[in-house]
Amino acid sequence: MNEKMPYIPFRPVSRDFPGHPMPASVPNGLQLQLSRSRIVEGMEEEFDEWMSMLNTRYDECVETLPAERAVFEATFRHEEADGSTWIYHLSLMGDDGSGLDESNPVDAAHAEYNQRVKERGWEELIPKFMLTPTHLRDAMAHWGRTGEIPS
Numbered sequence: 001m002n003e004k005m006p007y008i009p010f011r012p013v014s015r016d017f018p019g020h021p022m023p024a025s026v027p028n029g030l031q032l033q034l035s036r037s038r039i040v041e042g043m044e045e046e047f048d049e050w051m052s053m054l055n056t057r058y059d060e061c062v063e064t065l066p067a068e069r070a071v072f073e074a075t076f077r078h079e080e081a082d083g084s085t086w087i088y089h090l091s092l093m094g095d096d097g098s099g100l101d102e103s104n105p106v107d108a109a110h111a112e113y114n115q116r117v118k119e120r121g122w123e124e125l126i127p128k129f130m131l132t133p134t135h136l137r138d139a140m141a142h143w144g145r146t147g148e149i150p151s
Contacts, residue, residue, distance in 0.1 A: 005082040010038045012121025025130045027141035030071065031093050032130050035122035039077075039085040043117045047087065050113035051075060060106040066147030067101060069094025071140045087118055092130075094144030 019031055026032045039047050054061055054075075064070075071092040078086045100107040132140065142150040 008080050008082050008084055010119055010121075011123055012037065012119075013124050015121075017124065020124060020126050023128055023130065026092075026127065027137060027144070029095050030141060030144045031091075031095060032127040033091050033093070034088065034125040034127065035091075036078075036086050036088045036125070037118045037120075037122050039087055039118055040116075041084070044085050046113070047077065047085070047117045050110075050117055051077075053109060053113070054106075057106050057109075060104075064101065064104060064107060067098045069097035069144050069147050071144050089122075092140060092144070094147070096145070 019033070022030070022032060071094070072090075074090045076088040076090070078088060080086060100111055102108045102111050139150050142148070
C-alpha cells in the first residue's frame with residue numbers, strides 16, 4: 001500500500017444480503033449490480049491470469065448464461081490512490097438465476113481463482129438508473145426470466 005495515501009477500507013455486505021432495491025428503470029425480474037472487492041495484495045498477476053482464462057474460454061462462459069439468467073456481465077480492474085487493486089463486476093441478472101455451477105469446468109476454474117485472488121465478499125454499490133433502448137430492454141427482460149432467446 002502507498003504510505004502517503006490513507007488506506008481504503010473494504011466493507012463487504014453479509015452473505016445473506018438480499019440486494020438493493022431496483023430503480024424503476026430496471027425491468028421487473030432483473031437485478032442490476034455493480035460489486036467490488038479488493039484483490040489480495042500480491043495477487044494482481046494472478047487476477048490478470050484469471051481474466052485471461054475467462055477470455056480464452058469465452059464460448060464456455062457464454063454457455064453458462066442461460067442457467068444463470070445473466071443478461072450481461074463485465075469485469076474491470078482498478079487501482080485506487082492508496083495502491084490497492086480492486087475488481088469491479090457489473091451484471092444484469094434475472095432474479096431466478098442459478099449462479100455458478102461448479103460441476104461445470106469453467107465455473108469451477110472461475111470459483112478457484114475467486115477464492116485465491118480476491119478478498120472474500122463484495123461491496124455492493126446502489127443502482128440508481130439504467131438506460132436501454134426498448135427493443136433491447138424487452139429482450140433482456142425475457143432472457144432474464146427464461147434464459148431463452150425471445151421468439
